Amino acid sequence: MARKKQAGATIPVKGIPIAAGGSVLRPLKAAEVVAREVVRGITAEGLQPGDSLPSEAQMLQTYGVSRESLREGLRLLEVQGMISIRRGPGGGPIVGTVDSANLGRMEALFYHLAGATYDELFEAWLFAESTLARLAATNPDAALREQVMEPYLSGDVEDAEHVDLEVYLEGHEGFHGAVSGLTGNRVFQLTFRAYGQVVAHHLSTVGDVRKLHKKLAEDHLKLAQAIIDGDGEAAATLMHDHLSEVITITRRELGSLLDGPVGWL
Amino acid sequence: MARKKQAGATIPVKGIPIAAGGSVLRPLKAAEVVAREVVRGITAEGLQPGDSLPSEAQMLQTYGVSRESLREGLRLLEVQGMISIRRGPGGGPIVGTVDSANLGRMEALFYHLAGATYDELFEAWLFAESTLARLAATNPDAALREQVMEPYLSGDVEDAEHVDLEVYLEGHEGFHGAVSGLTGNRVFQLTFRAYGQVVAHHLSTVGDVRKLHKKLAEDHLKLAQAIIDGDGEAAATLMHDHLSEVITITRRELGSLLDGPVGWL
Numbered sequence: 001m002a003r004k005k006q007a008g009a010t011i012p013v014k015g016i017p018i019a020a021g022g023s024v025l026r027p028l029k030a031a032e033v034v035a036r037e038v039v040r041g042i043t044a045e046g047l048q049p050g051d052s053l054p055s056e057a058q059m060l061q062t063y064g065v066s067r068e069s070l071r072e073g074l075r076l077l078e079v080q081g082m083i084s085i086r087r088g089p090g091g092g093p094i095v096g097t098v099d100s101a102n103l104g105r106m107e108a109l110f111y112h113l114a115g116a117t118y119d120e121l122f123e124a125w126l127f128a129e130s131t132l133a134r135l136a137a138t139n140p141d142a143a144l145r146e147q148v149m150e151p152y153l154s155g156d157v158e159d160a161e162h163v164d165l166e167v168y169l170e171g172h173e174g175f176h177g178a179v180s181g182l183t184g185n186r187v188f189q190l191t192f193r194a195y196g197q198v199v200a201h202h203l204s205t206v207g208d209v210r211k212l213h214k215k216l217a218e219d220h221l222k223l224a225q226a227i228i229d230g231d232g233e234a235a236a237t238l239m240h241d242h243l244s245e246v247i248t249i250t251r252r253e254l255g256s257l258l259d260g261p262v263g264w265l
Numbered sequence: 266m267a268r269k270k271q272a273g274a275t276i277p278v279k280g281i282p283i284a285a286g287g288s289v290l291r292p293l294k295a296a297e298v299v300a301r302e303v304v305r306g307i308t309a310e311g312l313q314p315g316d317s318l319p320s321e322a323q324m325l326q327t328y329g330v331s332r333e334s335l336r337e338g339l340r341l342l343e344v345q346g347m348i349s350i351r352r353g354p355g356g357g358p359i360v361g362t363v364d365s366a367n368l369g370r371m372e373a374l375f376y377h378l379a380g381a382t383y384d385e386l387f388e389a390w391l392f393a394e395s396t397l398a399r400l401a402a403t404n405p406d407a408a409l410r411e412q413v414m415e416p417y418l419s420g421d422v423e424d425a426e427h428v429d430l431e432v433y434l435e436g437h438e439g440f441h442g443a444v445s446g447l448t449g450n451r452v453f454q455l456t457f458r459a460y461g462q463v464v465a466h467h468l469s470t471v472g473d474v475r476k477l478h479k480k481l482a483e484d485h486l487k488l489a490q491a492i493i494d495g496d497g498e499a500a501a502t503l504m505h506d507h508l509s510e511v512i513t514i515t516r517r518e519l520g521s522l523l524d525g526p527v528g529w530l
Contacts, residue, residue, distance in 0.1 A: 014308070015308055015363070015451070016308075016314060016362065017363075018365065018446070018454055020439045020442035023364045023366040024369075024465050024469070025434060025466065026346075028370075031340070031344065032344060032370070036377075039374050039528075040377065042281070043378065048281060072340055076341070076344065079294060079297060080371070082374065082378055095281070097288075098280070098284060098375055098378045099283070099285075100375075101287070101288040101291075103372065104289075106345070106368075107456065109347065110345070110347075110363055110455050111451065111452060111455065112301075112304050112305065113304050113307060113363045115308060115451065116451035116452050120450045120451055120453070121452050124452040124456065127396070165290070166290050169286070170285070170287055170289075173285055173287075173289060174285045178285070185385045185389065186280070186283060187386050187388070187389040187460070187527070188388075189283055190283060190376065190381070195452070197286055197289050200289050201289050263301065263304075263305065264293075264301065
């Protein structure tokens with residue numbers, strides 16, 4: 001974490017001013033064209049995670065780009081988790097996943113370079129998740145709301161500290177992912193979850209989120225009930241209070257680790 | 266645009282289901298570590314756009330990675346516009362900008378792969394920009410609100426069709442960028458503007474947004490006044506109505522070009 005300290009005072013890190021959309025019409029670089037075409041090919045063919053993509057030789061022919069540009073394009077997608085590349089004989093590119101955590105990792109670079117603070121991230125996170133909760137609760141399909149939220153009503157609020165951290169975090173993120181799925185809007189789902197995932201990664205690399213488990217699971221239970229009840233205002237308020245408390249705990253535990261601009265630790 | 270048509274009917278393109286945060290704890294690839302460290306170096310040193318970065322030889326020594334990983338890391342940043350690399354003698358990496366349009370371009374890959382529709386993008390866009398307008402109008406610094414919005418009060422609503430498209434679009438995006446800047450939150454600024462930039466790029470590559478100029482400039486004038494007046498509700502409503510009309514026009518003009526998942530054309 002890049003921080004500048006002097007005589008105990010925090011000097012704000014100077015980021016780069018945010019440009020005003022000047023690159024909306026910038027022509028795509030060759031690697032970006034490759035990345036876009038590979039992605040289009042996946043949806044056009046209806047491929048699913050784990051399916052094989054054409055070989056490098058076939059892609060070179062299809063896209064008519066240099067080997068360097070092809071490889072750069074594939075690496076761009078690999079970093080986003082959208083494809084994976086198996087090395088060695090019988091290897092090659094296969095379809096990966098669409099995971100907002102990968103988007104969050106990229107966004108963290110933008111935040112850091114702009115000098116955005118954790119306060120700014122927390123504000124966006126509170127706002128985004130409350131919105132997701134409201135939209136989930138107002139999904140008109142009551143049966144779907146119940147089906148998706150039912151697993152979180154069971155109230156298993158004890159004894160999470162012995163669970164593997166990665167498994168625990170995936171389960172925790174799973175709840176928020178389920179809420180976002182009920183909005184029926186994949187754009188919200190992908191972009192509004194990324195804030196929380198930047199926070200979750202930060203918390204998990206410097207502390208142990210499992211200590212918070214009992215509180216979090218109780219909140220999730222109440223939230224699941226409000227969403228099943230179709231009460232948008234209650235769901236938004238519960239989510240806001242839930243995250244406000246997590247932010248308070250985070251501030252207390254991390255303190256000066258929240259100085260400096262937002263990053264993916 | 267990947268579309269599947271059959272007997273006149275649109276068959277929804279099947280995207281990949283969105284994963285639930287499974288990659289929050291994925292270790293960074295070497296190229297990502299390089300990208301992150303270069304970005305941290307820029308903010309820690311207080312470098313600004315156009316400043317030179319260390320040479321490739323120096324970075325190899327600093328980061329202790331392979332030349333391939335270093336180059337991949339730098340290319341990742343180059344695609345995001347965060348650095349640019351001058352080729353040839355006397356060349357080398359220099360600091361670029363932070364531009365949400367570059368984030369939008371990357372997000373469009375996520376939307377496309379998930380099969381997200383333009384309706385979903387429009388919903389997110391309406392919501393995000395209305396929020397930015399409300400927050401801008403409730404910025405407590407009245408003098409700043411007036412200073413930033415004053416240029417949009419002059420009401421130059423005629424004769425934009427002879428302006429270069431790129432210049433026009435930059436000016437148009439400039440207004441929305443100025444509104445987002447008044448939120449005082451760089452996380453909102455970077456992420457909430459990206460929706461509109463995906464739309465703007467789409468509109469500008471298949472049509473001519475300058476035809477809409479008179480209407481847009483009049484709306485901007487009213488919005489600027491509401492923001493100066495500090496009226497958050499009016500600003501949010503005006504922004505919502507402004508974009509709703511743009512969406513209506515877009516639907517009428519583009520029609521079937523909005524079939525298929527969202528992409529960066």
